Amino acid sequence: MNDDWRAKNGIYDADDEADPRLRSLLREWQAPDVSRSLDARVLDSYRRKVNRQPFWARFFTTSVRVPLPLAVAVMALLAIALALAVRTPDVGRTLPAQHVEAPSDEPIVVRTNLAGFEALEEVSVSVVTEQLK
Amino acid sequence: MTSCSAEAELLGLARQGKEEAFLTLYERHRDCVFRFAYRMLGSVQLAEDVTHDCFLSLIQKPGLFDPSRSSLQTYLCAAARNLAYRRMRKMERETTVEIMPEVEADTQAGPLNQVLTTELAETVKRAVAALPPLQREAVILFEFEDLSLADIAAVAETDVGTIKSRLHRARERLRRLLAPWVESEHHVLTRGSRL
Numbered sequence: 001m002n003d004d005w006r007a008k009n010g011i012y013d014a015d016d017e018a019d020p021r022l023r024s025l026l027r028e029w030q031a032p033d034v035s036r037s038l039d040a041r042v043l044d045s046y047r048r049k050v051n052r053q054p055f056w057a058r059f060f061t062t063s064v065r066v067p068l069p070l071a072v073a074v075m076a077l078l079a080i081a082l083a084l085a086v087r088t089p090d091v092g093r094t095l096p097a098q099h100v101e102a103p104s105d106e107p108i109v110v111r112t113n114l115a116g117f118e119a120l121e122e123v124s125v126s127v128v129t130e131q132l133k
Numbered sequence: 134m135t136s137c138s139a140e141a142e143l144l145g146l147a148r149q150g151k152e153e154a155f156l157t158l159y160e161r162h163r164d165c166v167f168r169f170a171y172r173m174l175g176s177v178q179l180a181e182d183v184t185h186d187c188f189l190s191l192i193q194k195p196g197l198f199d200p201s202r203s204s205l206q207t208y209l210c211a212a213a214r215n216l217a218y219r220r221m222r223k224m225e226r227e228t229t230v231e232i233m234p235e236v237e238a239d240t241q242a243g244p245l246n247q248v249l250t251t252e253l254a255e256t257v258k259r260a261v262a263a264l265p266p267l268q269r270e271a272v273i274l275f276e277f278e279d280l281s282l283a284d285i286a287a288v289a290e291t292d293v294g295t296i297k298s299r300l301h302r303a304r305e306r307l308r309r310l311l312a313p314w315v316e317s318e319h320h321v322l323t324r325g326s327r328l
Contacts, residue, residue: 022304025314026276028250029257031168038167038181042154042159050150050194061318 141200148195163207165278166213171278172273173217175262179296183216201286210288214270221266240286253314268303271296 052058066074146154166187171180187209191198198208209245261269270289274280282300286293308315 007240019304021275022307022311025253025311026261026307028255028273029254029261031171031174031178031277034163034167034184035177035181037161038184039159039180042163042185043156045185045189046147046152046155046192049189050148086195 136205138201140199140205144191144195144198144205148192155192158191158205162209163188165206166209166260169210169270169273169278170213170217172261172277173214173266173270174220174291175258178219179220183213183220188213188215204284207280207287208223210274210278210284211290214288219265256311256314263310266307268299268306271299272303272307275300 136155137203140158143154143158147158161186167180167184170183170187171177174183190212190265197212198205203211214322221229261272264272267289271285274285274288278287282293288294
C-alpha cells in the first residue's frame with residue numbers, strides 16, 4: 001500500500017504522538033560528547049578558509065610537487081627545443097651560382113612568355129619509338 | 134523566522150572572517166549534528182569527519198543555505214545526512230556496530246545498574262543500527278533530536294506522510310527488537326534508580 005495514501009488517510013495519525021515508553025528506552029543510548037580535538041580541527045579549517053590569500057598571491061607562492069622522472073623529462077625536452085631553436089637553419093641560405101653545360105646543341109629556352117600564343121585547333125599525339133627513329 | 138534571519142546574519146559575518154560569529158553558530162549546532170552523524174554512522178571518527186565537513190561547507194559553499202527555505206539546524210542536518218550517506222556508500226556498509234565505542238556507564242549508579250544500563254544501551258544501539266537508513270534517520274531526528282515531522286521531511290527531502298510511514302515502521306521494528314526490555318520495564322527502573 002502506498003505510504004502517502006496511508007498517511008493521507010490517517011493511518012499513522014495515532015503514531016504522530018511519540019511513544020514515551022519507547023522513547024525513554026531509546027534514550028538510554030547516549031551519544032558521546034564532541035571532543036576538543038574536533039573543535040580545534042574545525043576552527044583551524046575555518047581560519048585557513050577565511051584567511052585565504054587572493055588568487056594572484058597564491059599563484060606566485062604556491063608550489064607544486066612533481067615526480068622526479070617527469071621533471072627530468074620536461075627539462076630534457078626544453079633543452080632539446082632550445083638547442084633546435086638556437087641552431088642556424090639551412091633553409092633560405094642562397095647557394096652560389098653554377099654554370100651548367102647543356103648536353104644538347106639546341107638552345108635551351110630558359111625564359112618565355114605567352115605573347116603571340118595561339119592554341120591549336122587539333123592536337124595529335126604520335127609516339128615514336130627508338131627503333132622507328 | 135527571526136532566529137533564522139539572525140542566524141543568516143551571523144553566517145554572513147562568519148563568512149567575512151568574524152571568528153566569534155562562526156563559533157557562536159558552531160557551538161549552537163555542533164552537538165546536534167555530531168549526535169545525528171554518530172547515530173547514523175555508529176563511529177565517533179566518521180561522525181567527527183561529517184561534522185567538520187558540514188560546518189566547513191557553510192563557509193565554502195555560501196549559496197547552499199537559504200534562510201527563507203529552512204532553519205540553519207535543518208540545513209546542517211540535511212548536509213550531515215548527505216555526507217553520512219556518501220560515507221556509507223563509500224564504505225559499502227550500512228551498520229557499523231562493531232566499531233562503535235563502548236557506551237559509558239553511569240558511574241553514579243550501583244554496579245548492577247551499571248551493567249544493566251550498559252547492556253540496555255548496547256541493545257538499543259544495535260536495534261537502531263539494524264534499521265534501514267531511511268527509517269534510522271527518521272527515528273534519530275524524531276526520538277533523539279526532537280525535530281518536528283515537517284523539519285525531518287525537509288532534512289530527508291520528502292513529505293511528512295512518508296516520514297510518518299518510516300517512523301511507524303521503525304517503531305514497530307524497534308518494539309519487536311526491544312521487546313524484552315519494553316515488556317520488563319527494566320529501563321524505567323534503571324532510570325528511576327538514578328533519581
